[in-house]
Amino acid sequence: MLLPAEVVRQRVAELAEEIDRHYGWRDVLVVVVLKGAFVLAADLIRSLRAPVEIEFVRLESYGDAMFSSRQVRLTSEIGRSVEGRRVLIVEDIIDTGWSLAFLTGYLADRGASDVKICALLDKPARREVTLEPDFVGFVIPDVFVVGYGIDYAESYRGLPDVCVMTESE
Ligand code: IMP
Numbered sequence: 001m002l003l004p005a006e007v008v009r010q011r012v013a014e015l016a017e018e019i020d021r022h023y024g025w026r027d028v029l030v031v032v033v034l035k036g037a038f039v040l041a042a043d044l045i046r047s048l049r050a051p052v053e054i055e056f057v058r059l060e061s062y063g064d065a066m067f068s069s070r071q072v073r074l075t076s077e078i079g080r081s082v083e084g085r086r087v088l089i090v091e092d093i094i095d096t097g098w099s100l101a102f103l104t105g106y107l108a109d110r111g112a113s114d115v116k117i118c119a120l121l122d123k124p125a126r127r128e129v130t131l132e133p134d135f136v137g138f139v140i141p142d143v144f145v146v147g148y149g150i151d152y153a154e155s156y157r158g159l160p161d162v163c164v165m166t167e168s169e
């Protein structure tokens, strides 16, 4: 086990405080990257004071294999305008950075006034594009993890802890 549920819970509460300090009481549009970030988003928004609205996107760039391709596209659109909105992207893991580089560009192109990134986990050793997340739960080494919403081939999302997956499992 890498991060027990209780450690995650405490850190997510701290993240919510950091995010609240940043936004104050200003409204924010939370854009949740499905599927992996749904557990984090559910915990996070219930700790935020800032008034939030929620949208979901799905990005395609990552199959069942333990590698990331560089082609990213939206497979489900945001159902409304983001023009002039403060947007907080909520993501499970930043790995190469390609997914969020694409999504931040996409939101900026559509007129978001500000785009910030909150990720539960960051693997900076794997970064292939320049991307500085604004709110990060844990910086982790280059290991493949599952649990707390994060999958391997669609399994293990319901584990309460974040666990390291080895290829022999
Ligand atoms: P990036 O575009 O390489 O930054 O890919 C980020 C996405 O890859 C995340 O949203 C996850 O869906 C997936 N990913 C990266 N590392 C892991 C991992 O350790 N476990 C499960 N999914 C991962």
Ligand code: MG
Residues within 6 Å of the ligand: 033, 034, 035, 036, 037, 092, 093
């Ligand atoms: Mg993901």
